[in-house]
Amino acid sequence: MTKFIIRRLMLAIPTLIGITLLSFALQRAAPGDPVRVMTFAAPDISPEEITQLRHQLGLDQPLPMQYLVWLGRMARLDMGRSYITHRPVSEMIGERMVNSLTLTATALLIALAIGITAGVYSALKRGTWFDNLVRVFAVLGNVVPHFWLGLVFILVFSVKFRLFPSGGITTLGKAGFDLFDRLWHLIPPVVILATGGIANYSRYMRTETLEVIRQDYIRTAYAKGLVQRTVLFRHALRNALIPLVTVLGGSLAGLFGGALIIENVFSWPGMGRMAYDAVLQRDYPVLMGLLVIGSTLIIIGYLLADIAYAIVDPRIKHE
Amino acid sequence: MADIIRARALATARGSADELQYRPSASLFSTALRRLRRDRLTLAAFGVLGLLVLMALAAPWISANLLYTTYEKIDLELRMMFPTLAKPMWWLGTDDYGRSQLVRLMYGAQVSLGIGVLAALINLTIGITLGLIAGFYRGRVDDLINWLITTMVSIPTIFLLLVVAALFRPGVVQLAVVIGFISWMGVARIVRGQVFAARERDYVLAARTIGASNRRIMLVHILPNIIPIVLIIMGIDIGGVILTESALSYLGFGVQPPMASWGNMLTNAASFMFHAPWLVLAPGFFISLTVLCLYLIGDGLRDALDPRLKE
Numbered sequence: 001m002t003k004f005i006i007r008r009l010m011l012a013i014p015t016l017i018g019i020t021l022l023s024f025a026l027q028r029a030a031p032g033d034p035v036r037v038m039t040f041a042a043p044d045i046s047p048e049e050i051t052q053l054r055h056q057l058g059l060d061q062p063l064p065m066q067y068l069v070w071l072g073r074m075a076r077l078d079m080g081r082s083y084i085t086h087r088p089v090s091e092m093i094g095e096r097m098v099n100s101l102t103l104t105a106t107a108l109l110i111a112l113a114i115g116i117t118a119g120v121y122s123a124l125k126r127g128t129w130f131d132n133l134v135r136v137f138a139v140l141g142n143v144v145p146h147f148w149l150g151l152v153f154i155l156v157f158s159v160k161f162r163l164f165p166s167g168g169i170t171t172l173g174k175a176g177f178d179l180f181d182r183l184w185h186l187i188p189p190v191v192i193l194a195t196g197g198i199a200n201y202s203r204y205m206r207t208e209t210l211e212v213i214r215q216d217y218i219r220t221a222y223a224k225g226l227v228q229r230t231v232l233f234r235h236a237l238r239n240a241l242i243p244l245v246t247v248l249g250g251s252l253a254g255l256f257g258g259a260l261i262i263e264n265v266f267s268w269p270g271m272g273r274m275a276y277d278a279v280l281q282r283d284y285p286v287l288m289g290l291l292v293i294g295s296t297l298i299i300i301g302y303l304l305a306d307i308a309y310a311i312v313d314p315r316i317k318h319e
Numbered sequence: 320m321a322d323i324i325r326a327r328a329l330a331t332a333r334g335s336a337d338e339l340q341y342r343p344s345a346s347l348f349s350t351a352l353r354r355l356r357r358d359r360l361t362l363a364a365f366g367v368l369g370l371l372v373l374m375a376l377a378a379p380w381i382s383a384n385l386l387y388t389t390y391e392k393i394d395l396e397l398r399m400m401f402p403t404l405a406k407p408m409w410w411l412g413t414d415d416y417g418r419s420q421l422v423r424l425m426y427g428a429q430v431s432l433g434i435g436v437l438a439a440l441i442n443l444t445i446g447i448t449l450g451l452i453a454g455f456y457r458g459r460v461d462d463l464i465n466w467l468i469t470t471m472v473s474i475p476t477i478f479l480l481l482v483v484a485a486l487f488r489p490g491v492v493q494l495a496v497v498i499g500f501i502s503w504m505g506v507a508r509i510v511r512g513q514v515f516a517a518r519e520r521d522y523v524l525a526a527r528t529i530g531a532s533n534r535r536i537m538l539v540h541i542l543p544n545i546i547p548i549v550l551i552i553m554g555i556d557i558g559g560v561i562l563t564e565s566a567l568s569y570l571g572f573g574v575q576p577p578m579a580s581w582g583n584m585l586t587n588a589a590s591f592m593f594h595a596p597w598l599v600l601a602p603g604f605f606i607s608l609t610v611l612c613l614y615l616i617g618d619g620l621r622d623a624l625d626p627r628l629k630e
């Protein structure tokens with residue numbers, strides 16, 4: 001097992017290199033000389049000083065060298081400073097990451113709980129109205145744009161019925177930490193973000209459960225005289241859950257991208273909102289930092305999913 | 320007589336009633352077409368999608384000859400007018416610049432469907448090519464392509480698009496190209512898997528025995544066999560691109576005004592939600608309807624082309 005995990009960790013390295021290469025290339029392709037941006041406030045700067053500044057920043061070195069230097073700085077979480085706020089990028093991202101993770105983690109947990117239950121139940125009650133409802137929901141969850149769903153949610157629950165806040169993380173001007181207020185603001189984006197997950201997980205669980213309950217070992221379990229409950233939970237559910245673990249890794253990437261849009265719909269101060277602002281302000285260090293950090297989080301997600309898969313399914317060989 | 324017995328045995332083996340009658344040689348596509356013709360839901364999806372395409376293509380003609388307006392004609396006196404039957408151009412109300420929402424929706428269909436088809440063609444081409452090469456050659460080549468796939472999959476698409484849009488401010492066509500270039504991984508993975516299986520089949524061995532080159536085997540023998548799966552994923556693929564474009568345009572980094580896209584029509588609508596909720600509802604409805612049709616068509620094609628895949 002340890003061997004498998006180490007091997008899997010090694011496999012993440014080329015991916016990480018690929019992402020950093022791409023980010024670096026994009027950064028280089030960005031219009032606007034960083035020196036120009038830095039000296040924007042000092043138009044009377046001499047050409048000699050500019051040359052010296054270029055040297056200090058390492059911009060006169062060959063590209064591969066520059067990449068390695070940049071990579072070294074990234075590894076130490078030194079991502080430079082924001083063009084706008086002049087604060088370290090890693091510090092800014094750190095603040096926002098907590099908000100983003102609160103949102104995505106809550107949405108993921110809720111989506112898993114509801115998705116798995118609905119999927120298994122609709123498989124067991126195949127052909128009933130509940131099953132049809134779950135299937136229709138699964139299709140709609142995949143075809144309706146989530147950001148629009150968010151807008152409609154605001155339209156109905158914030159504008160029309162005034163039940164939920166239309167955005168933000170707390171009520172403006174509210175001092176101190178108010179858990180209830182926080183939760184109140186968390187509900188709308190979580191509901192929308194979880195919708196996609198529920199649609200996908202319920203579909204997977206339904207297909208998988210239908211597959212599993214046909215298997216011989218289920219019949220054997222019934223033949224042994226076990227009650228339905230035991231058969232379902234100890235034999236069927238465990239096996240039906242296995243493929244979901246692999247889907248989970250991929251859905252993390254989707255959740256991340258989805259959060260970017262949903263955060264903007266609900267003015268949620270997370271990394272997605274930050275990315276949007278950074279694009280508007282052409283704040284490249286922040287943008288690149290977010291790209292690398294966001295992608296790294298996704299790689300970690302895939303990694304955890306693969307390891308979890310190896311743990312739940314003893315049939316895969318660790319070689 | 321022997322034929323009938325054989326056909327019956329075949330039918331029992333396949334468990335399907337329509338095989339009872341012995342059909343000498345039905346090609347995959349003619350069988351699929353026969354199944355499709357009985358699939359009402361898929362046919363309806365085809366019909367609705369056809370209407371949407373027609374609406375997109377006829378947008379300039381309809382707006383000029385029936386609605387007497389254009390997609391960019393501003394009338395500040397008639398801002399955010401509630402949908403009314405008084406004039407056809409107001410059937411779906413007007414937006415915050417007094418432009419006819421109906422006309423903008425029709426032009427938006429051009430952009431959304433156009434980008435969807437163009438970007439999907441690009442990502443299918445890249446995905447099929449790389450998938451074919453990876454699955455056929457395996458080994459190092461496969462490792463390399465797989466690395467490319469894993470890397471690209473680890474970057475959230477919308478995020479990458481946002482960065483690219485910020486750096487290069489693409490026009491409509493460039494936008495489609497960019498979306499195509501960063502959304503091919505799913506296609507490549509599926510094709511790669513299919514090719515893995517296909518190249519072990521006897522017909523590939525047979526082709527090799529008579530001296531066919533690698534390229535010939537890939538293009539003439541394997542490629543036609545993965546066309547069904549490509550047709551199946553195409554619907555969902557185009558739908559995915561339309562959703563991506565709408566999200567990007569909604570954020571304000573995709574299709575730029577005054578050009579209308581279903582996504583960018585929602586950008587401003589969000590701020591006028593209180594006064595003009597219809598501006599929020601209509602574009603989203605059209606996006607959903609289009610993607611739904613594409614999804615159902617993909618589903619229907621899957622059932623028609625490969626019924627074994629059902630559930």
